[in-house]
Amino acid sequence: MFRRSIYKTPTQLRAMVEPGLITAAALDAIRPLIRAGVKTLELDAAANRAILERGAESNFQLVRGYHHTICVSVNEQVVHGIPSDRVLQPGDIVSVDCGAQFQGWNGDSAITVVIPDPSRADLVAQREELSRVTEGSMWAGIATMATASHLGDVGAAIQDYIEAQGSSAVTGEPYGILREYVGHGIGRKMHEAPSVFNYRTPDPGAEVRPGLVVAIEPMVTAGGEMTFVEDDDWTVSTIDGTDGSHWEHSVAVHDGGIWVLTAPDGGAEGLAPFGVTPVPVA
Incomplete structure (x- = not known):
């Protein structure tokens, strides 16, 4: 049976630059x-406009049974929340996941924002610290891509970063890392192979090499890492009711190094603390 290689050619890598930038523009x-x-439906409409203006389409809308541009x-909702008439409140921690498809190639990225509440x-x-830890772990994983031999190194780097940040101020226990949902x-x-785990596993994972x-x-x-899917069959929430955060970037490995496709600067700002300089896809 024919199986498509998980590694892209240089031409294919170049084709993935624009959908990444469109995804970044939507966020x-x-x-x-x-x-x-x-x-939250207003956020969805804004993302859809931004994607359509660049001649692309929402790849989330191409997922069977899903009809929105973002999650x-x-x-306490961690991922896959559906846009609705829900009105955001002061102090909310809000994670937004978005993707665009352009000329048959895809981008995928997510951010977390905490709404101010002086009261x-x-x-x-606490919520800003959760977001900071999550975002930092993402950049730690991306930075590791520059020298990793296998994807398992990325998951280990993510877990190590999170554990090094100490305990959650909410529970006094280590931060929870979702196990059922991965990159x-x-x-x-x-969504293609291979999986990118956010924690250390015995399996070394796919080889990290150009393409x-x-x-x-x-x-x-x-708090805890245990989750459940709400009655809408999409939204993933924590069982213990503690807050969640989600950060994501699409990253390419090429002959010159690594490049974050969904960051306009290729990830330069986020990678700088780790001593990694991204190299544009040529």
């Missing part, structure tokens, strides 16, 4: 709208 359009009083998850400064600080390859489809493109996306909670 840039959403970010300033994540504020109290805004409905938006609030507070609950402690809560906001993935990306290319002609939004590999993966979406690295740690999902971290302020």
Whole structure:
């Protein structure tokens, strides 16, 4: 049986640059709208406009049974939340996942934003720290791609970073890392092989070499890692009701190094603390 290689050619890597940038533009359009009083459906509409304006389409809408451009998850919802008439509130922690398909190639990325609330400064600080830990672990994983031999090194780096941040201020216990939901390859489809675990596993995983493109996306909670799927059959929430955070970037490995396809600067700012300089896809 024919099996498509998980490794892209240089021409295919170049084709993945634009969908990555379109995905980034959609999230840039959403970010300033994540504020109290805004409905999550408004975020969805803004993302869709940004994608269509660039001549692309939402790859989320191509997923069977899903009809929106983004997933938006609030507070105890970690991933796969459905946009609705829900009105965002001061202090909410909001994760937005988005993707675009352009000329048959895909981008996928996610951000987390905490809405200010001066009346609950402690809560906001806890949620901002959760987001910081999650984002930092993502960059730690991406940075490891520059020297990793196998994808298992990426998962180990993510887990090591999270554990090094200490305990959650909410529970006094280590932060939770979702085990059932992981990163993935990306290319002609939004979700392809191989899997990218956000924790250490016995399996070394796929070889990291030029042509590999993966979406690295740690999902971290302020409490336990156990989750359940809500009655809408999509939204993943924590069983213990603690907050979740989700960050994601699509990353390409090529002959010159690594490049974050869903960051306009290729990941330069996020990778700088790790001593890694991204190299554009040529």
